[in-house]
Amino acid sequence: MIRRIHLRYLLLFVVLVLLQVLVMNQVLLGGYMNPQLYVLFILMLPVNTPGWFLLTVSFSAGLVVDVFSDSLAMHAAASTLMVFCRPAIIRLTVESIRWDEIVFPSFSSFGNIPLIAYSAILIFFHHTVLFFLEIFRLDEFLRTMLRIALSSSLTLVFVIIGFALLEKSFTR
């Protein structure tokens, strides 16, 4: 049981990174949208995952994407900040949750609105760090904010589709 779920996460990680690098990084909509689908992996980690593991695995996930995107350690920094905020955001959005049981974030365990709110807030944090690190200055502030808003929305759409598709395989 435990083994199988580990394998599923590993498979999910590989598929998401490949999708991110080979498909999402080529997506071009008006030059403003660059969806970061791989954050779905971080969003889907079980609620009771130990903190040190959350941080290490997200940092590594970001670093793998960095290697493929020539982006130094920007994705690693963004993912680390995002996952650091994750427990607090779960407390904020989801009303009752058992922290001592294995709960996988999904529509059925979180509820529709809380799951979307939880994803949206964390995606926004992630993209804010990522896009400001990429541009690395403030003189294109408004344009960068627009990029963040548009990319976050697109990522959120993909993440919601991802949650819907994976609902069955990660709830049991």
Add this chain to the structure above:
Amino acid sequence: MPLQIMRNLLGFIKKHHFFLLFLLLGTAAMLFTMSRQYYQQTFLLHSASRISGLVYNTCNSVTGYLSLKPENKELLRENVRLRAMHKENFIITDRYVFTMNDSLYQRRFTYMNAQIINNSVNRRNNYLTLNKGRLHGIEPDMGVITRNGVAGIIINVSNHFSVAMSLLHSEMALSVKFSKNDHIGSLHWGGTDYRTAHMSYIPTHVELEVGDTIVTSGYSLIFPENILIGTIKDWDIRRGETFYTASIDLVMDANTIRHVYVVENLLGDEQEALELSTISN
């Protein structure tokens, strides 16, 4: 006593391990990113590195088939153009004086073909990965051009791959000129539309017209003169400046480039050494 301190310390670390580890990893990532020395430090984390290069290469060999047809057409078109320029197509009209002495010409630029196996246009700082590297003779600071424009400058090389800073990069500046009157300016990309760039430092006494052609100036160690860049769309004087800044429609569609030429300046080192020694004196 020391044992007690040790125990307290361990207890503290255990209690706050989530925050401490976050600080550690976050700081590491930020420091690495902010050092921003693309040229040396990114050696490990670059798509020129072996594994990611292999993945991109494999993917490229599959997707490459999809664009074979238009690519072939474009290559044929270029062949036709080059063939038409061949010396045998011309007759000598001047019958009185005709000298040809090979030692008059010293080759300055050589070209190598390469394929782009990774490319982006949707970020603020874009890079190109090429399928040739050090073993094929590619070195940092060589230029990358396509049949209709400048694509970038090589900044990092591994044995089999190389990475170029795209023209679509915030740190890229290209010396360009008007082909009609040789006035020079500086071309850079504003970050919005990958078909549009800006040319700045155009003196206000230059008469501009929509559609004026912009080419490379040759005032760089990297690119030859007269490579077509684009045409003027509109221009204005930015607040506080005494020069025109013009919007340029790029001829090159950076999103579809696949076959490129890597330019090597054979006399670049000599020129640079001379210029540097002049400045330091």
